[in-house]
Amino acid sequence: MTRMDVNRAAEMEVFARVVDLGGFTAAARACGLTPSGVSKLITRLETRLGTRLLHRSTRRLSLTPEGQAFHARAVRILGEMEEAEREASAGAAPRxxxxxxxxxxxxxxxxxxxxxxxxxxxxxxxxxxxxxxxxxxxxxxxxxxxxRTGPLRDSSLMIRKLGSTRMVVVASPAYLEQHGTPRHPGDLARHKGIGWTFPRTIGGWP
Incomplete structure (x- = not known):
């Protein structure tokens, strides 16, 4: 079995839970596993490391010297992993x-x-x-x-269409009564209007 085949972080977390919670049953509840599954995982970890980490008895578990050293290092590594994940998550948020x-x-x-x-x-x-x-x-x-409204002049910009709109000509009833109602867009040239006083991105009226 290569290192790529082993989820060493999961092994460390389960082992740390066993030690911190004082037994396989409590660790199994915390990790969502069965007690036998936790026991097999610890046995597999010890086999892979080639050393015993826990002294098992019917009453209690105790750490071997190697287990104490491994537990201390595992807790530190797991804490650093959590901190790295928090930093990565914070970096993903817009700021x-x-x-x-x-x-x-x-x-x-x-x-x-x-x-x-x-x-x-x-x-x-x-x-x-x-x-x-x-x-x-x-x-x-x-x-x-x-x-912006209208065609994009600078082709180096990236665009996304948000929607469509239209322009309309409006007039007050009093104006139409005095000057008449235009029947064709060409009639607008003979009417008074309120328009833009600065350059626009869209063309003028026909």
Whole structure:
């Protein structure tokens, strides 16, 4: 049997439970095994190591000198393994500073309501949410994530479609009564309108 065939960490844990809990039955309950299964595992461990770790009697178990040394080392190794797992798990959780850039309507309606829950779920993250309808250089703005409407100009960016939207023309009843109702998109050129005063990522009206 090679070392790759043996779960040495499991053997150490079961052995440590036997010693700490004072017997095979208690260790079996703690490890979800049968007492005979624990006994066989300890016997296999002793056979592999070539030494006796426990003195067995009908009343109690006691450690041999080799068992005392092995138990002390096993407890230390198991503790280091648990610490390594905790550190790895903590490292897997999102942490750091996240800068999100979005247009104002989407940010106000969809993002801002989600901020409290997001920060509560990810306490290791600090969030910088920038809302602007201006076309900005995302690299200069140091944005980690950006939400935009329209085609992507910079092909080096990775995109994911969030949804679809449409633009509509609206007018007040008073305006239509005074200036008439446009019947065709071309009629808009003869009407007064409120539009964007800065460059956009989408084309203008037909």
């Amino acid at each position: 750091g500073h996240l800068r999100v850039n979005s247009n104002v309507p989407f940010g106000m309606r969809y993002l801002i309501p989600l901020v409290p829950e997001f920060l509560a779920t990810h306490p290791g993250v600090t969030l910088d949410l920038v809302l602007s309808d201006a076309v900005v250089d995302l690299m200069e703005e140091r944005a980690d994530v950006a939400i």
